[in-house]
Structure formats: structure tokens, C-alpha cells
Amino acid sequence: MSYQDTANDFLARASYAHDKVDGFTSATVPSKYTGIDWAGVGDYSQHPGKKWAYEIEKTWHDIGKHTINAGVSYHEEEMIQKRYDLSSWHNKGSIIEQYAQDEGKVKNLAVFVQDEYKFDDEWSLFVGARYDRFKKGDGKFWRSGKNGYDTTSEGKTYNHISPKVALEYKANENMNYYVSYGESFNPPALYNIYRFGGSGMGNVIPNPDLDPEISKTWEVGMKRHLTDKDTLDISLYQVETKDKVAYTYFYAPNSSIVEYKQYINYGEENRRGIELNYEHRFNDNLSSYINYAWQMGKVSGPEITNTNQSGYNNQVDYGVPKHIFHAGLAYDRAKWIALLDMQYVSPRQNANAPGGEYGAYDGYFLVNTSVGYRVTPDFTVKFSIDNIFDREFYDNEATAGRTYTLGVRYEY
Template sequence: NPFSYVKDAAGNPVYNGTVTTQNGNKITIKTKDFFGYDNIDIRNIHSLTYNDEKNNLTASMSYAKDQISGFSSAPDGVTDINWTGAGDLSDHPGELYSLNIEKAWENVGNHTILVGGNYKQEEMIQHRFNLSKWHDHDSKLNEYATDSGKVKNTALFVQDEYKMNDKVTMYAGLRYDNYKKGDGHFWKDGAYDTTSKGESYNELSPKLAFDFKADENTNYYVSYGHSFNPAPMFEIYRYGGSGMGAVIPNPALDPETSDTFEVGMKQKLSDNTKFGINLYRIETKDKIAYTYFYNAAGVCTHKQYINYNEEKRRGVEFELNHKFDSNWSAYLNYAWQTGKTSGAVIPGTNKNQAYSGVADYTVPKHLLHSGIEYRNDKLNVLLDCQYVSERMSPDSATGEYGAEDAFFIVNTGLNYKLAKDVTLQFGITNLLDKEFYCKEATAGRTYNVGLRYSF
């Protein structure tokens, strides 16, 4: 159930209205902000993998289809925290095809050559319904909107690992992406609107790295890489109904591109202990932002994902691995990072002020991963700990800051070989059932069980 940390003079939680904080500032609270979404997903996934170790050839193909995928939400104007009345439903099943193949040639002189390709096709359709009861997905009244879209990505890549001499190895790679948006359609309240005729992008992503072996225990490296990141389909094609504040599709949304620079060192402290440190910088262009659009009266008419700003992120990462004996090992990974963004003025939106080099409070400054692992012939058990520091982000409409909690969770996983080719898998996420806020209240402890068979 929703909860509020804001209290009135009598100590009762406040869910709606204007309140005065301890330092005299006034903030506005809307009941709708306390409601999340009622979601359900049932997906079938099929995959097949081929691995020829003798000839260094691997291939895989997969198919996934949603049987049920959707969420419901309460309307914007709700003022009752126990609201059980009308709402909105997004029913958005998707389908995904993927094919991947890689081939390596070793010891071609001083070279090891890797060549591969990847194909992915994804499509979605969304139906929006009015509901008589927002928690009941079967209480449909009428369908008022539908939208659909399709994307394809074909990639070819090659990498050359070149041993220049006994101390220096060069890694040079190039990836080519052809990304296509299919026709997208949007229909609302009886009016049909074709939102996209399809666009195509061609991107070359180079990679270059040098590894220097100072001695038997120490390596230094420097690298540069370019990456190409298309937006998820819901940002391009999906319409958000009244419960989401009229988010309209943006079929013209371009992919983000990033350049990553890294320098680091890896050292073997002993036969059982390894240490690493690296410094990195990531520069992203055409970063996607969730944007509010207003009319002349200052009323929000719609929202949309747009290519807006640029981000520069930098950080340092430490890594430590230790093997106690043939069965027990442990690891520790810590990163400190900061981000800064820059953007221009877009009149008539909440991006109405230019800024340059402003701190990005959505980037957590501290990230920690550590754990301990036990292995024997049949059993593999992992206890994993994760810490993420708090993040602050301005509310898009008011500019007031809201926090996402820092959290520390413990996860565990188990793999047990029942037979030569059969493995039982079991895992628990958030073992201690910690409750924290991350845009919405988190789900708590979850379990996963699986059976893996290798032909």
C-alpha cells in the first residue's frame, strides 16, 4: 500500500495538498504520485545454442513471445488513497527473434581473428483500455487507443588480437550496425494517425586497446571504444494513456552514441590473489530525456521522449579477487563515479533553461559488489552482496528533488549437477527482504528455480 513520510500536525500521513517543510518551503503533493502500476507478464522463451570448440565456432538462436504483458494505473485526478474505481490498462505483448554466430582463427602468425554477426528483430503492439476498476484487468469498458512498431538490427563485427612483441598486445575491432525502424502506427479515439514511415541508421563502432605486460605479475592497458545504443521500443512507439499523463510516441527518436576511454592496471599479488584498478570516462551524445510540453496557458499538453542533452561520466574502479583453496574464493569490486550533463533551451517545455556541466544526480556515486563462492565437482554456491548509494533526481514538472534510497541487498545462487548434462539452479534475490524506494517501493525477496540440460 502507498505510504507517506509527510505528516500533519496530528501526525497523520498527508497524501494530497500543499504542505510547509521544516525550513518554510512549500511543496505540493498529489495522491496520484503515490500510486504505482498493477503489472503482469507471462513470456515464453525458446533458445538453441551450438558450440564447436574444436573449430572455435559458436552459434545461437532464440525466440521470445509475450502471452500476457500489461499494466493498469489509476487516473491522474484521483484524491482517495484507497482508490478502487476506474483506471487505465496498457496491454502490450511483444515478440523477439535473435540470431548470433561467431568464428575465431587462432595463431594466424601473431594474430587471433574473431569474426561474427548478429541479427535481431523486435515488434510490439499496444492496446489501451478504460477500466471500471483499475486493479482489475478484466473490467474493460472500451478500447480508446492502439499503437504498434517494429525494429531490426543487423550487425557484423571483426576483432584482431595482435601480439606485437613479448610485452605488447594490440586489440583492434570494428562493428557495423544497420538499425531499421519499421512503420509505426498510432490510433486514438477513432482518429488514425501514421506516426512513422520507417528510418534506417548505419553506424561504425571502432575499438582499440593496448595491453603492456610489465612483468610476469603486472599488466597495464589503455582502450577506446565507440558504442551505438538504440532506444527501447516503448520510447519510440508506445502511447501512454491518461494514467501516464498522455505520453505520445516519438518515431523520430535517434539512438544514443557513446565514446568510452579507459586506462588501468591488473596485478597478480600472489598465486591466489589478483588486484585491478581502472579509470574511465564516458561521453554520450543525443542522450534521451523525458520531456513535458506546455501550451501558451502553461498547461501540459503531452509528454515525449526526445534526444536532448549530452552526458559526461567519469569514475574509478577497484577489483580484488582471492582464492582461499580449491573450493572457496571471494571477490570485491568498488566504483566511484560522477556525471555531468549539458542541454540547450527548448521553448514551451520543462527544458526552458540552458545549462552546461551540471551534476547528474541520477548517477550513484558509490557502487559496491562483493561475494564469496564455493565450488566442488557437483555443487556451486554463491553469496553476493550489492550496495548502491542514493540518487537524487528533479521532478520533471516542478523541478523539486526527490530521492531514490541507497540500498544494500544480499543475493544467493546455487547450481547442482544432477547428472553429467543436467543442472538444477536455484536463486534468491534480496535474501534479507529489505524494503527501499527506487522510483517505487521495491518488491522485496524473490525466488527463481530452473533446470538446465545440455545436449
């Protein structure tokens, strides 16, 4: 919930990631290949990226009846995609020449503040707002050859204020009820704006004009302490999203031939769901949790000529996972902290759509873990392994597989 207190009076976080080798190779004309090794020419798409983020947050407690939380966050991300002809599509080192390049950058600066006002021991009001300034930089696109191009897209800046308000009622020491409303500003993924998918990925082209999604969320729920060691939370929510980003096929006029595919802003989504969270504490050091959410999304939008967007009215949105499940164990003793987490997300596509290939949104079950050590009360070093069993699945693109992360956190 947006109105939960932070654990520390002052908190700063920073992170940086640089992926130098991200990319894929593909066959140019698979139907012409012969032989058991499927040898042949192809292309190599290399799309390294950089991400940098920083957040600083401060909480002021017991200012009369107020508790105020405020902060600033900054996020910057950039990518450059280079595409090459290969003499052997199995070998990304068999480069003949570079034939295309795409690049772009996004930045997001956010300022947020929230005030908790306690009327008395039973009633609390939470009021807050977040200001986002999101900037898409100029995109650059180049390709050689007969159908080549050399062009740029104009950057654009978005400014948006997202309000949040919640009312909480503490019926007794073991039972809380709340109702809340909030808005959110969701910038599109970087690769949807700037990256060319290539013929091997279905001829997906960039959309530098893609706008952020704007969502409104209503929620009502309860929090109950069943025993000294057991807690149960239940919430009902509804989310309305405008300018929904949709993966769209564009056909040749009066034809079923796909000329290209592109992510566009299309229609509205209405999502409803219920979430249950149960926590049990075995002792002062070991606790467990189980979280389950069921949800259903419906999408509406007008007909767009020569596309697969034929006009919908409350049609099922298969991009919304119907089932989300989390469970795990958390350990915290002296200087050591550890977590074992399991998560399941159901498929996010029509049951008749193919899975296990580019463009699919497969269901998946992952096991993740992390171990941390408090060097001092304020300084923590943590090592994490995501996707321990190296599960392979597609979330539109092939996912990263087993991932190792070493991080530090400083609180003051």
C-alpha cells in the same frame, strides 16, 4: 575490456522471451474517490512483449602472432500496447472497452571482429570494429473518441561502425598496464519509441523519431596479482555521449501546465569514473569478488522553448548513479557451478525528487543467485533467481520483482 579473449574457440547463444501479461491499472480521477477502498473507474494498460536474440562467435588462436575473434549477433524485439476503460480500476478484468493501441518492432544485426597482435612477450595490440545495422519498424498508433487518431510512423534504418583499439604492456608476471579507446552504438529502449504512458503515468507519449546514442570511451588501467590467490584491477574511464536520451516535459505556451512528456535526443553527456575490482580464491573450487565504481556525469545542451530543457552547461546528470557496488561468491566443482551475487546501485535522480513512484529512479540493493549443472562438458543447464528478497523499487517504471529463469548453453 573489449580485448579480453573468449574462453572457447566456438560459442553459440540463443534466447527467447515472451511476456504475455505485463501491464498496470490506474485510477482515472483519484481526487474524486470517496470511501476507504478508493473504488472508482480507471484504465488498464497491457503491454506484452517479445524478445529474440542469437549470437555466434569464433576464436582463432596462434595465427603467427595473431589471435582473431569474430562473430555475428542478432536481436529482435516487439511490443503491442492495448489500453482499456475499466469499471473498477482495482480489477483489470472489469473491461468496458478498448480505446487505444500502440505497437512497434526493432531489429539489430551486428558483425564484429578483433585482432590481438603480440609484438613480444611484453607488448600486445588489440584492434577491432563492430558494425551495427539497427532498424526501427513502422509504428502504429490508434485511439478512439473525440481526440482520437489513427496514424503510423515511418521506419528508419541506421548503419554504424564502432572502432576499438587497446595497447597492453606486461611489466612482469604479476603486473599489466593498458590504455584503450572505443566507440559504442546504443539504440533507444523500445518503450521510449512506441509506447504511450497514459494519463495515469504522466501523459508520456511515444517518440518514433528517437535516434540511438553514440558514445566514445577512453580507459586506462592496471591489473595486478597481489598473491597467488589475490588479484586487484584499477581503471579510470571517461565516456562522451552524443544525442543523449532525455525525459522531457513540454509545457503549454507561456504556461507551467504540462501538455505532455516525451523522451528526446538532447545535448551531450560527459561521464568520468574510477572502478576497483578485487578477487580472492579460497581454493580451486571457491572464489569471491568485490567491485566498486564511483562516477560523475555532466550534461550540456541548448535551451528548448516551452520545455524543462532550459539550457545547461556541465550541469550534474542525476541519471548517472554515483555509486555501483558488486560482491559475491562463485563455486565451480566437477559438474556443478553456483553463484551468489549482491549489487547496490545508488539513486539516479536529484535528492529532492520523489521516490517510490512511477518516474522515479530509486536506489536499490539486490541479491541474486544461480545454480548450473554440466550435463556434458559442452552442455550446461542453469537455474537462476534474480531479486531473491522480492525488493520493490522503480527504475522509471515498477520493476519485475523476484524473477526465475531456466536456461541452457551449448559450446562447441
